[in-house]
Amino acid sequence: MxxxxxxxxxxxxxxxxxxxxxxxxxxxxxxxxxxxxxxxxxxxxxxxxxxxxCAERDLELMARLGGRLVTPDDPEWPAWRLLGLGQLDPGRDPAATGPLALWVRGAVPLADATELALAVVGARCSSGYGEHVTAEIAGELAGRGWTIVSGAAFGIDGCAHRAALAVEGLTVAVLACGLDRPYPAAHHRMLERIAETGSVVSEYAPGVAPLKHRFLERNRLVAALADGVLVVEAGLRSGARNTVKWARCLGRPAMAVPGPVTAAASAGCHRMIREGEALLVSEAAQVVDEAGPLRLSMPTGTSAADHLDGPQAAVYAVLPQVGSRQPAEVAESAGLSVPATRAALAGLELTGYVGSDHSGWYRTAQAG
Amino acid sequence: MxxxxxxxxxxxxxxxxxxxxxxxxxxxxxxxxxxxxxxxxxxxxxxxxxxxxCAERDLELMARLGGRLVTPDDPEWPAWRLLGLGQLDPGRDPAATGPLALWVRGAVPLADATELALAVVGARCSSGYGEHVTAEIAGELAGRGWTIVSGAAFGIDGCAHRAALAVEGLTVAVLACGLDRPYPAAHHRMLERIAETGSVVSEYAPGVAPLKHRFLERNRLVAALADGVLVVEAGLRSGARNTVKWARCLGRPAMAVPGPVTAAASAGCHRMIREGEALLVSEAAQVVDEAGPLRLSMPTGTSAADHLDGPQAAVYAVLPQVGSRQPAEVAESAGLSVPATRAALAGLELTGYVGSDHSGWYRTAQAG
Structure with missing residues (x-):
């Protein structure tokens, strides 16, 4: 109370x-x-x-909505997620502090839901391209056990939530208003579905309206509740940049997906990449590289071997994925002399791409 | 001889x-x-x-083609352009040295043609998008007096040369073979046009064939003869990355245009941006910012004021482009109280966005 x-x-x-x-x-x-x-x-x-x-009324209303007030005393309070907010300087920005408490509708304890999480945000006026990329990346990560955190807005936000719902993954919507007034209203049904399987969260009491400054305050929670922020499409004046700012304040990786330079919907992403505010990412694997636990890498479309050229590239290319070969066989496949092949193999061994044993030369695991 | x-x-x-x-x-x-x-x-x-x-025969052949051998003794030798190559370490890469001499077909002295120049290179398998962006950026810069340097290949290279020709700008093609055997053969006519108004250049004597290692050697001249290298579309194994490597060796800015992450033709650009090898650019103005003389900026689509937010953004937005206003007028337009407006104006003055005099408050020139 x-x-x-x-x-x-x-x-x-x-x-x-x-x-x-x-x-x-x-x-x-x-x-x-x-x-x-x-x-x-x-x-x-x-x-x-x-x-x-009106604490009693608020709590009753929330209970009727199937929600609850989660406080720092509760076991489900995402304490370590919000720790960073408590260490900022509220003198510079009054919002630079943790929430007092969080109103939550959802089936999963909030701390659990945000244990491994990516915030995916972006333009309300998204393009088919942006929606496609959002669905790809958010869907792949949600399928791998990541929670997708976003702001339930039109465009990229909604697309990210839906991609998670589509693969029966977890998703968390953070609102800039009371939970009794889903915003935007047209996403009412989507928010109901999120509440059923994931979480809908707000720091505002029931009835509070979604005003502009609350979106900016809300953005800090989106950034705080995730391991990193990914922006897919953002115009030059997009709110996504504000979320990225919070991610950077909190030491979380900020990432942006590029797009055609002819598309206004990507101009904000390009500016953030250009100005070093966000790292360019093209695929889910790169997001995991940046934001993943222990920064373990997933197999990517490219490999370390793409950096090779000349005889080393030719030699590396003809080594089998599994098993080993003798230099003479490698030389023949690579179209090089045996001495040149030996030299290339030695160079590759120095840089760790290949190894050798009694059976011949093989690719090392690290070079993938 | x-x-x-x-x-x-x-x-x-x-x-x-x-x-x-x-x-x-x-x-x-x-x-x-x-x-x-x-x-x-x-x-x-x-x-x-x-x-x-066969020096005599080569020189005669070149003369018949309307060409000449330009040597370091000639006034048109682009000495300061090639200076950087002479300071590299050829022990690491045998190509890391200047050309002995250059075979040239062209109307304009080579040193003049490359005085203000941008190298534009990229994928042979370009997309409509890449060709469009190449034409836009190369065309705009050629129209502003920049020479477009490229390698005459299919795809982005050819598109860059043609964009310069289309606006009657200067363009220089650097070949990886003798000038008597235009390569690719299908670009024969384009190379003739370039020779008529710009320059076709090679360090290889007549008859020399375009072999793979010569393309890599040629790339260093493309980078050396320009103020910067712009990559528009490049696959993961594109030769454009090699040209970028040379630009970086020579201390010239390397830039890349992003595109859809769903397009293989942009994957190389994205990797170069992601790994810090090239700066993301979206438009001609950003190229000028990076590679231009004195790095003077052209007007861009964005302005410094885009970085503002809150009351300062509101106040800045209602100040006229020209002329000044009183705080009370500003307050009314911005929908703020007069004290809040005064505070925002003071903040903007501190950061240099606005100034004030007897007539009121005005935008400063620097903030554009």
Whole structure:
């Protein structure tokens, strides 16, 4: 009840209120807010909504929606995900702090749902190309056990959620408004499906409207709840850039998919790549390389051997994927003299591409 | 005659022969080569073709084609362009040295033709998209006085040359074979047109065939003769990457145009951007930013003000392009309170976006 009351009073991120709660406890913090027993800074910040106590009604409403208020006391609180937000400087941006609590509708405990997660965001005015790439990458990762986090907007966001739903993967939608007013309204049904299998999350109490500054605040949660942020299509003024900014603040990898330079929908991605704000990625494997646990690599379309050229490339190319060959056989296949082949093999061994034993020369595992 | 003789003997880059010429002069170098009066390294390098002296025939043939042999003694020798090649380490790559001399067909002195130049290279198997972007960027730059340097290959190369020809701009084709055997043969007519208005260049004597290693050697001249290298479409195994490698060796900017990640023809560009080998560019203005003289910027689609957000963005947006406004007017247009507007203006002034005088607040020129 105290959390629900404070969640509505704060209406969004409040570093001062979070501080107070962690110092004196939530019950005492609620009492202090109610009775104006506060330092001046908090007094003015809470003055407007201090009198509004509809905690009971809010909790009941949420329960009817099948939701709950998840607080830092709960086992499902995604504490380590949100840790980074608590270490930012709210002096520079008032939103640079963790949420007080989170209103959640969903079948899976939030901490579990966001254990391995990728945020996929982008243009509302997406193109067929952007939707295709989103479906490919989000679908592949969701199928591999990644949760897809996004903002439920039209365009890339919705496409990312749907790609996860389509492969029966987990997806988390973070809203910029109360959970009782799904936004955008046309995504009502999609949000219901997400709530059934994944999670719909907001730091705003029921009834709170989706205003512009709340989208910016919401973006920080999208970035915080994931291992990395992927932007697929973004115009020059896209909100995706703001999500990328939060990812960078939080030390999470920010990635962007390029597209035709003739498409305005990719101009924001190109700018972020060009200015070093996001790394160019083309496929799911590259996302895993950046954001994956232990940064373990998945097999990619390219291999380390693509960097070879000249006789080394020719020699490497004719070595079998499995098993080994004698230099004379390699020489014949590669169309090189035996001495040239031996030299190339020696060079490849030095750089770790090949090895040799009694059976001959073979490709090493590392070079794939 | 001595240059022509040595050009055929060397058949491509030879740091040792260039050294010898610069030490003893071209006549003495030719005599020494003819009479095997050489250090061991040069002896073996020149052994094979030392006996072939068809300098007179080569020069006559070239004259009949309307061409000439341009040597380091000639005023049109692009000395400062080739300077960088002379400072590389030929021990690591035998091609890492300047050309001995250049066979040239063309109306414009080579040094003049390459004074302000962009190399545009890319996939032979280009797509409609790649050809469109090549035509746009090469055409715009050629129209602004840039020479377009390329390799006359099918696909992007040919498209770049044609874009320059179409706007009556200058273009230089660098071949990997003798100028008497235009390659590819289907570009014979295009090469004739280039020779009429621009320049067709090769370091190989007449009759020399376009073999694989000569394309790699040729690529270094493409990079050396330009202020930067732009790759438009390249597969993962494209030769364009080799040209980019030379540009980087020479300290010239390397740029690549992104495209759909679903297109194999852009995969090489994406890899080069991803791995930091090339900078992502979307338009001619960005090429000028990177490769242009004094790196002067052309007006671009975006502006510094795109980096603003919140009240500062709102305030900046309502300031007129020309002229100034009072804070109260700005506040009204921006939908902010006057104090909030004053604060935003002060912030914008600190970062240089706006200034103020007796007439009010105005956008500064620098922020465009």
């Amino acid at each position: 105290a959390w629900a009351y404070l969640s509505r009073v704060a209406e969004g991120p409040s570093a001062a209120l979070s501080d107070l709660i962690s110092r004196v406890g939530v019950l005492e913090a609620a009492r202090a807010v109610r009775q104006c027993d506060l330092p001046a800074s908090l007094l003015s910040a809470t003055a407007q909504r201090r009198g509004t106590d | 001595a240059w022509a003789y040595l050009s055929r003997v060397a058949e491509g880059p030879s740091a040792a022969l260039s050294d010898l010429i610069s030490r003893v002069g071209v006549l003495e170098a030719a005599r020494a080569v003819r009479q095997c009066d050489l250090p061991a390294s040069l002896l073996s390098a020149t052994a094979q073709r030392r006996g072939t002296d």
